[in-house]
Amino acid sequence: MNWYGCWTLYSRESRRFLNVKMQTIVAPALTAIMYLIVFRYAMGDREVPGLEVAYFDFLIPGLVMMAMMQNAFANTSSSIMVGKLMNMQIFLMMAPLTAFEVTLAFLAAAVTRALIVAVVLLLVLAPFTNISIEHLWMIMFYGITGSIIMGGMGMIGGMWSKTFDDMALLNNFIIMPLTFLSGVFYSVKQLPEAWQTANHFNPFFYLIDGFRHGFLNVGDTDPSQAIIVVSIATLSTVLACWYLWRAGWRLKD
Amino acid sequence: MSYALEVKKLTKIYKNGKQALQGVDLSVPEGSFFALLGPNGAGKSSLINILADTVHPSSGEVTLLGKNLFTERKWCKQRLGVVPQEIAFDPFFAPRDILKIMSGMFGVKPDMKWIDELLERLELTEHAKKNARQLSGGMRRRLLVAQALVHKPKIVILDEPTAGVDVELRKRLWGFMRELNDNGTTILLTTHYLEEAEELCDQVAIIDQGKLLTSQSMASLLDSVGSSSLVLEYHENMTMTDTIQNKLAAFSPRIEKNTVSLCLKKNDSGQNNFNDAYQTAIALLGEAKSVSVQNEDLEDVFLRLTHNGNTV
Numbered sequence: 401m402n403w404y405g406c407w408t409l410y411s412r413e414s415r416r417f418l419n420v421k422m423q424t425i426v427a428p429a430l431t432a433i434m435y436l437i438v439f440r441y442a443m444g445d446r447e448v449p450g451l452e453v454a455y456f457d458f459l460i461p462g463l464v465m466m467a468m469m470q471n472a473f474a475n476t477s478s479s480i481m482v483g484k485l486m487n488m489q490i491f492l493m494m495a496p497l498t499a500f501e502v503t504l505a506f507l508a509a510a511v512t513r514a515l516i517v518a519v520v521l522l523l524v525l526a527p528f529t530n531i532s533i534e535h536l537w538m539i540m541f542y543g544i545t546g547s548i549i550m551g552g553m554g555m556i557g558g559m560w561s562k563t564f565d566d567m568a569l570l571n572n573f574i575i576m577p578l579t580f581l582s583g584v585f586y587s588v589k590q591l592p593e594a595w596q597t598a599n600h601f602n603p604f605f606y607l608i609d610g611f612r613h614g615f616l617n618v619g620d621t622d623p624s625q626a627i628i629v630v631s632i633a634t635l636s637t638v639l640a641c642w643y644l645w646r647a648g649w650r651l652k653d
Numbered sequence: 654m655s656y657a658l659e660v661k662k663l664t665k666i667y668k669n670g671k672q673a674l675q676g677v678d679l680s681v682p683e684g685s686f687f688a689l690l691g692p693n694g695a696g697k698s699s700l701i702n703i704l705a706d707t708v709h710p711s712s713g714e715v716t717l718l719g720k721n722l723f724t725e726r727k728w729c730k731q732r733l734g735v736v737p738q739e740i741a742f743d744p745f746f747a748p749r750d751i752l753k754i755m756s757g758m759f760g761v762k763p764d765m766k767w768i769d770e771l772l773e774r775l776e777l778t779e780h781a782k783k784n785a786r787q788l789s790g791g792m793r794r795r796l797l798v799a800q801a802l803v804h805k806p807k808i809v810i811l812d813e814p815t816a817g818v819d820v821e822l823r824k825r826l827w828g829f830m831r832e833l834n835d836n837g838t839t840i841l842l843t844t845h846y847l848e849e850a851e852e853l854c855d856q857v858a859i860i861d862q863g864k865l866l867t868s869q870s871m872a873s874l875l876d877s878v879g880s881s882s883l884v885l886e887y888h889e890n891m892t893m894t895d896t897i898q899n900k901l902a903a904f905s906p907r908i909e910k911n912t913v914s915l916c917l918k919k920n921d922s923g924q925n926n927f928n929d930a931y932q933t934a935i936a937l938l939g940e941a942k943s944v945s946v947q948n949e950d951l952e953d954v955f956l957r958l959t960h961n962g963n964t965v
């Protein structure tokens with residue numbers, strides 16, 4: 401293992417977002433606050449049907465999780481995309497870094513960014529809400545696996561995209577619908593039967609629900625089922641990243 | 654002799670079907686200053702990129718300092734530095750940081766003394782803290798050279814390191830490479846500045862259309878391969894015919910407008926075949942307006958070899 405090389409790549413990927421804090425940390429916090437203001441006044445003190453939780457409190461963990469996932473995705477995808485446009489990924493290929501080390505470094509940096517965003521958001525939102533940490537392990541487990549999955553999707557998306565248009569396409573037609581339809585803004589119990597079933601095939605649904613469960617102590621999914629689904633999704637994403645990077649998929653002629 | 658690099662039957666077929674390398678064999682002696690020459694599209698960069706692990710090989714084998722490059726990547730990469738032909742840089746960082754990062758990725762804690770020396774030698778010190786985006790083209794190329802050297806590799810491969818670098822800096826860059834070579838680093842480079850290659854490199858290989866045409870020491874190439882040529886100038890433009898081609902085949906004739914050039918070869922006692930060439934040519938083409946003998950330099954050899962596709 402080239403640990404020092406892996407560490408260097410990790411710190412490079414982390415410095416990349418730390419150097420532009422306004423874009424990468426302050427902006428997502430601002431977006432989340434705006435969502436909350438809007439919903440606070442639109443929904444008032446209404447409760448989520450069947451859950452006995454104020455809609456506003458219900459929303460917060462979902463928004464935090466969504467921000468984590470989007471930031472994890474952005475970190476890896478933009479880095480690989482810029483790397484491609486600048487012909488910079490050759491430095492990673494020339495260095496004695498295995499696909500495993502590259503994957504590890506990229507995903508660790510994505511998780512780091514997601515965690516920083518999550519902490520900042522929670523600190524900013526804390527004064528406006530009554531929620532508290534009920535199950536820390538659930539919050540950590542779903543927060544981290546969700547970031548790994550999205551960081552991994554960002555890596556794959558970055559490799560797949562030839563242009564920024566491709567990337568926008570991926571974002572708008574796959575990532576956004578999956579996150580929006582995964583229960584950030586509603587409980588699945590509010591949905592028609594068919595949609596409820598469909599949601600059980602969306603791994604993001606388990607992630608957001610599990611993460612929220614850690615704060616609210618109520619959820620829509622069976623926790624043991626969720627852990628299995630999420631673990632499998634995480635492992636598959638990591639394996640896919642490792643395999644595709646090793647093959648130089650869409651990177652090497 | 655021990656070799657820094659041994660390339661065997663290397664082929665590369667790109668996805669679009671282009672066969673860029675057609676079974677190239679190449680041996681680079683340890684400690685040599687090796688010029689890999691060839692016209693545009695010859696396959697030089699394809700070869701180098703395969704060595705650098707940025708392009709997949711189609712078939713063949715490469716040994717680096719005795720180890721199989723394709724199976725012992727990590728060991729080999731730690732001993733190899735490559736300057737790619739295409740400019741690449743990290744737009745997020747300044748040169749000094751880029752060098753630290755590059756060193757770290759090779760698993761080497763940045764040696765600041767060496768990094769400062771590299772910046773100094775490549776004349777980037779005053780730009781060391783600028784963002785790489787603000788560098789000029791020539792500066793970016795020099796940064797690439799520094800990046801390839803930061804982990805102190807035993808073998809350095811440079812794909813047109815002097816393209817776009819101004820005359821004076823080019824001279825100093827060559828001087829720096831000469832120095833590295835004197836200190837035991839094996840250097841392989843491509844360049845289209847043939848005079849510079851002639852002056853500095855001790856080994857030379859020429860490839861064209863994915864095939865190796867020759868590989869030997871610079872001295873022997875310049876010496877053995879018709880070190881001079883006979884140039885006959887006529888009043889009117891000449892055209893190459895089959896008869897000329899056949900009758901003068903021994904002299905690898907070349908015709909350019911109104912001049913006919915013939916290669917002269919030396920026999921064992923060091924005498925060249927001037928008379929033979931002259932008599933045959935005059936008999937075939939008539940008296941010339943002027944006759945001269947030109948000593949061939951690397952450029953002539955290069956042009957003759959790559960025009961005919963002949964193997965020496």
Ligand SMILES: Nc1ncnc2c1ncn2[C@@H]1O[C@H](COP(=O)(O)OP(=O)(O)OP(=O)(O)O)[C@@H](O)[C@H]1O
Nearest residue numbers: 653667669671673692693694695696697698699700
């Ligand atoms: N990615 C690619 N896909 C398809 N064909 C390619 C690719 N890269 C190079 N080629 C083709 O392979 C051949 C060899 O190209 P290469 O870049 O190795 O030449 P070169 O000797 O480095 O030339 P130059 O002196 O111009 O740099 C050319 O015909 C080129 O068009």
Ligand SMILES: [Mg+2]
Nearest residue numbers: 697698699738
């Ligand atoms: Mg080239």
